Amino acid sequence: MDAHLNPGPHLLANAERHYRGGPTVEARFEIPRPGFSVTVLFGPSGSGKTTALRLLAGLERADRGSIRFGGTTWSDAAGDLHCPPQARDLGFLPQAYALFPHLTVAANLGYGLSALGARERRARVDELLALLDLRGLEGRHPGELSGGQQQRVALGRALARKPALLLLDEPLSALDRPSQVRLRKELRDLLRTLDIPTVLVTHDRAEALQLGDRLVVMDQGRVCQSGDIREVFDRPTDPAVARILGVETVVRGKIESIVGGMATLSVGSARLFAADPGGLGWEVFICIRGEDVAVERGSAPSSGTTARNRLPARITALNPEGSLVRISLDCGFPLESLVTRQACGELDLAEGDAVFATLKAAAVHLIPHD
Amino acid sequence: MDWQAIRLSLGLAALTTAALLVIGLPLAYWLAFSRRRWKFLVEAVVAMPLVLPPTVLGFYLLMAMGPRSPLGRAWEGLFGSTLPFSFEGLLIASVLYSLPFMIQPLAAAFASVDRGLIEASWCLGESRFRTFLRVIAPLSWAGILTGVVLSFAHTLGEFGVVLMVGGNLPGRTRTVSIAIYDQVQAMDYAPAARTAALLLGVSFLVLTVTYALRRHQRKPWTLI
Numbered sequence: 001m002d003a004h005l006n007p008g009p010h011l012l013a014n015a016e017r018h019y020r021g022g023p024t025v026e027a028r029f030e031i032p033r034p035g036f037s038v039t040v041l042f043g044p045s046g047s048g049k050t051t052a053l054r055l056l057a058g059l060e061r062a063d064r065g066s067i068r069f070g071g072t073t074w075s076d077a078a079g080d081l082h083c084p085p086q087a088r089d090l091g092f093l094p095q096a097y098a099l100f101p102h103l104t105v106a107a108n109l110g111y112g113l114s115a116l117g118a119r120e121r122r123a124r125v126d127e128l129l130a131l132l133d134l135r136g137l138e139g140r141h142p143g144e145l146s147g148g149q150q151q152r153v154a155l156g157r158a159l160a161r162k163p164a165l166l167l168l169d170e171p172l173s174a175l176d177r178p179s180q181v182r183l184r185k186e187l188r189d190l191l192r193t194l195d196i197p198t199v200l201v202t203h204d205r206a207e208a209l210q211l212g213d214r215l216v217v218m219d220q221g222r223v224c225q226s227g228d229i230r231e232v233f234d235r236p237t238d239p240a241v242a243r244i245l246g247v248e249t250v251v252r253g254k255i256e257s258i259v260g261g262m263a264t265l266s267v268g269s270a271r272l273f274a275a276d277p278g279g280l281g282w283e284v285f286i287c288i289r290g291e292d293v294a295v296e297r298g299s300a301p302s303s304g305t306t307a308r309n310r311l312p313a314r315i316t317a318l319n320p321e322g323s324l325v326r327i328s329l330d331c332g333f334p335l336e337s338l339v340t341r342q343a344c345g346e347l348d349l350a351e352g353d354a355v356f357a358t359l360k361a362a363a364v365h366l367i368p369h370d
Numbered sequence: 371m372d373w374q375a376i377r378l379s380l381g382l383a384a385l386t387t388a389a390l391l392v393i394g395l396p397l398a399y400w401l402a403f404s405r406r407r408w409k410f411l412v413e414a415v416v417a418m419p420l421v422l423p424p425t426v427l428g429f430y431l432l433m434a435m436g437p438r439s440p441l442g443r444a445w446e447g448l449f450g451s452t453l454p455f456s457f458e459g460l461l462i463a464s465v466l467y468s469l470p471f472m473i474q475p476l477a478a479a480f481a482s483v484d485r486g487l488i489e490a491s492w493c494l495g496e497s498r499f500r501t502f503l504r505v506i507a508p509l510s511w512a513g514i515l516t517g518v519v520l521s522f523a524h525t526l527g528e529f530g531v532v533l534m535v536g537g538n539l540p541g542r543t544r545t546v547s548i549a550i551y552d553q554v555q556a557m558d559y560a561p562a563a564r565t566a567a568l569l570l571g572v573s574f575l576v577l578t579v580t581y582a583l584r585r586h587q588r589k590p591w592t593l594i
Contacts, residue, residue: 057489057493059489059492059493084492085489085492085493086492086493086495086496086497088493090493091493092489092490092493094486094489094490096486098484098486098487098489098490100487100490100491100505101487101509102508102509111491111494111496111504112494112495112496114495114496114500115495157490157494158493160494161494161495
């Protein structure tokens, strides 16, 4: 709104909640600008993501620090200020949806619209029914809906009052796997259309990568790292973050072609083959687990087959990790390999060596991100 | 049959239940959702009439209402009449005596409403009071019905407290149970049997209707 008068970030959360005899959970991150962007709170279960979201919603009271949004102060522990959820102009989608079981779909969607007249309320509910593809279901009760339909009703209810900030707690996790994958793209497209800043909690890496613009990595109540999602995946600041992210290599690439279920990608200066999971745009995140990358000597510059990538590479670092050795490779893009100490010894590898990295096309995991 | 006593008992039970709803809804809400550390004290006080002999409760009430107590004097100053052995005194005693029968089902019903629904309502801009009207109360209708029925039935059948506080004044404080006791004392078994049968029938009917209604929990009431 008056963002140009307010040079700070759109959302600035720097708040903590202490639990007696338990952990401290912090919400410490920012959303730089108003308008569409998805900030993902990511971490293992029990890492405090949901509590951080509840601090933003005003459902938990911070006992240190402050939260400011769009030029207003929502909470300031030092000034004993705590705006209740009713006064925060936000849409909240709780994890289990929390649809009102005694109200119809239409009444659930219109629940927050008491301030409108009956006619305006009906018009807004019709709009939401159309937007979320729920027409024909307005007279049903939540118990009579499928999981996907419930999810859409809950999202519609959160959007009904045109909130200035949308909070989604694991919006897809109650759905079966195929629906999750299908709905990720739909959800991101919808949020982009609505142009609302969104904070989303998930423990699913693929969901984070596909939906997020910014990533906040949480562990044991603390924010370990936050920033642009590519930055965080490319350069985790510490091993804990890398462990939480859970994949050795995450890089961005472009699809060059898709033929017969096999995608050809350009990544940095290299070319990679991968199985096509379907539904890809041009831009993807490429995830490769270290165990799936083998290192071999050899001179023949064979480029491998479409089923098996073989990339010329240079070893940039060798780090022992228990019974394994982590080999950092440069093959036109940074690639991490995990091999046994024995294999490493047999190949007599050293930093700076020219080698080949091999990995099956099926081990290259693609996540669309447009 | 002593129709006068029956009418008086029904009137007393209805007024007591109405007063208990007015007191009980906010008090049960507080008991269900407050996080005060001394909440257990209030819970204990509310539950007292369950374990206290009615004559003990009646005795203390009689003392509290008497002309030598501050409450008794204040009442007399305001209304020019004394509380003991009056219908008003009986009503106050009945409300206290039936308090747990209203509060406990209400508080249990409110507390069992999914916290997530309440928070969802807050996040949709609805105040705590409107959230109570639109979410908590409709989802607690079975508990509210139970509280109303139990309070009504319990007041209808009270004896010890009435005897202590109300005495036995026809048309003012003579309730059904006192009438039955009186008739039995006078070896007048036939009217006692008829009145007792009527009370048995009414109690059975009310409870049957309540449990039958509770089977259809799927369709809660909507207040607003």
